[in-house]
Amino acid sequence: MPAVFTDEQRAFAAAIDELCQRECGTREQRDALTDHGKEAHNAEFYATLAELGWLGVGLPEEDGGSGGGITEQCLLLERTGYGLAPMGGWVTTVVVAGPYLKFGTDDQRKRAVTSIASGGVHAISMSEPEAGSDVGALSCRAEPVDGGFVVNGQKTWCSNAHIADNILLVARTDATGKKHDGLTMFEVPADADGLSISQIDTMGSNEVNDLYFTDCFVPVDAVIGQVNQAWPQLMAGLNGERLYLASAMLGRAKRAFDDTVAYVKERTQFGRPIGSFQALSQRIADLATELECAELLVYSVAAAVDANPEKLLPREASMAKLKATETAKKVALEGMQMMGGYGYATEYDMESHLRATVVSTVYGGTSEIQRDIIATTYGL
Template identity: 70%
Template sequence: MHARTPEQASFAASIDAFCRARTGTRAQRDALTQHGVEAHNVELYAQMAELGWLGVGIDAEYGGSGGGMSEICLFAERTAYGLAPVGGYVTTAVAAGPYAKFGTPAQKQKVLTGITQGRVEAISISEPGAGSDAAAITCRAERASGGFVVNGQKTWCSNAHIADHLLLVARTRSAGQGSRHEGLTMFCVPANTPGVEIRGIPTLNGKEVNDVYFTDCFLPEDSVVGVVDQAWPQLMSGLNSERLILAATMLGRGRRAFDDAVAYVKDRKQFGKPVGSFQALKHRIADLALELECSELLLYRVAQMADEAPEKMLPREASMAKLKATETAKRVALEGVQMMGGYGYATEFDMESHLRATVISTVYGGTSEIQRDIIGKTFGL
């Protein structure tokens, strides 16, 4: 395990104790999530806000504690390990970055303060024809009197249905002869703005993602976050945080899946002894423990690098952390199902939910293939 400061150790211990008390049993979690359908519980999230945890990465002037990426990752990891249904935190923490860096004073006051008080934020980038290729965005925001009118569709928008605002990336002009990423702009869109329609997309993992439709949606000039036509470099400046937060969440879930599997193979007996004593399973457990340890050390090393140089882009390291943690978590859950046999597939146990939560993690936030491509490019390939 990576070394923690005394303050970080105390923070982690507090989160673990909270989760044991509030989400420690299956009955508690079922009650909070409508038996696994809801990924986010507003009341539980509000309790965390009262404890000051949701502002861990936000400056004190907005009600936060001014922590860095290491503390944000620690919160994401330990809540994921504790199976706390606070799925809104990931997109909220990621969205906070652009507002903190590029938002107007009014936007910062409204959004960042709201986050510390328990409000959820979402980011709307992907479209039916623009997933990994964000330069293909066609949702348009055209100049109108006093602002912009938005038309188009976004998809796979996590937490839009519970968010206060959508951090929208739309095309404000056609790309010139230069970069295909030119001409994109960020907007702060209140989720209840006329012309915005949010429709949930049913998935294996319950209510998480949405289609968002914009129909003649008027946004005033002060909705722009940062500089018009400069959303792409603004997005690039936040990739460290997005990839690290996703990695931390999956590290926590992977560790929980691992611990659940170990507990099962220690207790389950076949042929007169625990199945975990068989070499095939013992070696499998050893390999998974090794991969989780590597994931943790990599994640927090990169988080430390980000804290030491907040303005530095870390495309190779951040992509490595996201790739390693998500692929490892998915592997742990798959192996957990295999080791538990039919019980790993049964909803009576948590392993099947671990699988549903982790298998998609190698797709969202940049697929594993995209992460490998980015890493390769940093070597001049």
């Protein structure tokens, strides 16, 4: 770990590693917790994290959290990513925490933080069939009525909605202005009348969902922040979202790397370990260097956010997400290649590393979108 960590942060990371090793350190344990890899989230394991106080690690003490910063949140995601811990619900949950903390009323903030710290799962819904990278093009409508709004429309690719207590919905409340105007955030219970949740089958797991709203009523006090101001509210949370995704994939990349190194040390061909052949040993050296760069970038940006939480760092946060996810994908692809046919076998974890890392370059803003954002900050 880089020298930028405090003793307390190092101890926190070590405690996470110890828990993961004890609770999900073997393939048999992970299969039992995840229905043989089909589920990314285990409620019992998640409850253990809540009891330890880790789920609220970056949330204010006055609202029921532990009072840490974004670095501690990144450490939790990185080390549980490395440990293959079944806590997929926390990534979206910690993303949702941001709007509540920044824009929620006292009651909304207190309720959300208490829920998150005690083990509640939250989801955020932005994407639609015709609005993915172009979030401003969304058309799911929330029409004002007496006492609140009525929502109609479809959302898609909503991670963790099927296990969530609440969904932070971004819907259109005004279509008369520019496309990024007229968007509003709403807190919607996952069991609300008029909301139907349907899981989408993907490679190896079921984490994402379609949401169908049919005359779904949400009261006026379900608005998070201001009506028609969801876009600037979303922009205010991008530092966190991109760092969380980067951290989780940094951990997964480290695990894929270590699994690869272990394999090439043990596998023998032509009378020697395959890792001793220069064609593989130099690839390992390159991957190790890329991982070190990704780690330093992720945690230097996290430190910058902790030093100035209100400052937007679009270039740096996008760089961290881009570097960590692309590095993770590269490590998994190289690991599969070096393992040969065994890399494809479900007996080993490499095939699941590949599935997890490839999609990470798509969700939360594709690598292409991250590059566009970075280029824009240079006036291009």
